[in-house]
Amino acid sequence: LAKTTQPISMDSYEGQExxxxxxxxxxATNDYITWYQQFPxxxxxxxxxxxxxxxxxxxxxxxxxxxxxxxxxxLPRVSLSDTAVYYCLVGERAxxxxxxxxxxxxxIP
Amino acid sequence: xxxxxxHPSWVICKSGTSVKIECRSLDFQATTMFWYxxxxxxxxxxxxTSNEGSKATYEQGVEKDKFLINHASLTLSTLTVTSAHPEDxxxxxxxxxxxxxxxxxxxxxxxxxxxxT
Numbered sequence: 001l002a003k004t005t006q007p008i009s010m011d012s013y014e015g016q017e018x019x020x021x022x023x024x025x026x027x028a029t030n031d032y033i034t035w036y037q038q039f040p041x042x043x044x045x046x047x048x049x050x051x052x053x054x055x056x057x058x059x060x061x062x063x064x065x066x067x068x069x070x071x072x073x074x075l076p077r078v079s080l081s082d083t084a085v086y087y088c089l090v091g092e093r094a095x096x097x098x099x100x101x102x103x104x105x106x107x108i109p
Numbered sequence: 110x111x112x113x114x115x116h117p118s119w120v121i122c123k124s125g126t127s128v129k130i131e132c133r134s135l136d137f138q139a140t141t142m143f144w145y146x147x148x149x150x151x152x153x154x155x156x157x158t159s160n161e162g163s164k165a166t167y168e169q170g171v172e173k174d175k176f177l178i179n180h181a182s183l184t185l186s187t188l189t190v191t192s193a194h195p196e197d198x199x200x201x202x203x204x205x206x207x208x209x210x211x212x213x214x215x216x217x218x219x220x221x222x223x224x225x226t
Contacts, residue, residue, distance in 0.1 A: 034213065036215075042219055043113075043218050043219055044202075044215075046216075087152065087153075097158075099153040099154075099155075102152050
């Protein structure tokens with residue numbers, strides 16, 4: 001399994017763009033990168049998944065460089081309700097089950 | 110969107126007793142469900158994969174005789190913590206994939222907080 005490394009915590013002011021980077025140096029050819037969001041005492045919620053280059057949806061963007069050894073989750077204009085833990089997972093597309101340590105994002109008014 | 114529920118949302122039991130946690134897919138059928146455990150301030154740890162109509166697949170280090178999983182129907186998986194001890198106190202979360210949509214997206218239940226006294 002590809003090991004992932006994320007910052008333990010980040011702070012950001014409301015309205016700013018937040019970028020959370022995940023390192024996965026030994027990612028395999030068949031591996032995808034998936035991000036989940038988790039609020040306290042709730043189950044995680046899927047945010048985005050990508051394989052290479054850039055993926056964008058209605059809530060976030062995912063940037064993956066050519067070597068795929070890292071990825072960056074970008075949250076545009078965060079609000080207080082974005083305060084949560086963000087997890088980066090690396091694994092087969094339909095079998096991405098192992099959570100990393102997560103990044104605790106705190107959005108400050 | 111796909112909805113996964115869990116029951117109960119929290120439970121307190123005495124050491125040595127058993128407790129059952131239910132995981133249901135409310136609007137879709139799930140041949141496979143997953144059970145996770147999460148200790149405070151820690152990440153989710155995959156415990157087992159629950160397969161409808163067959164035995165569960167347990168991750169290394171997870172005692173299958175202690176954490177009994179039964180996936181008797183396409184919408185229900187149960188996790189029974191047998192002979193619970195205080196160290197089993199944790200947040201238990203199940204998930205499933207909706208075959209109608211993105212095969213790679215897991216839908217998580219709201220979790221069950223177990224406290225063993």
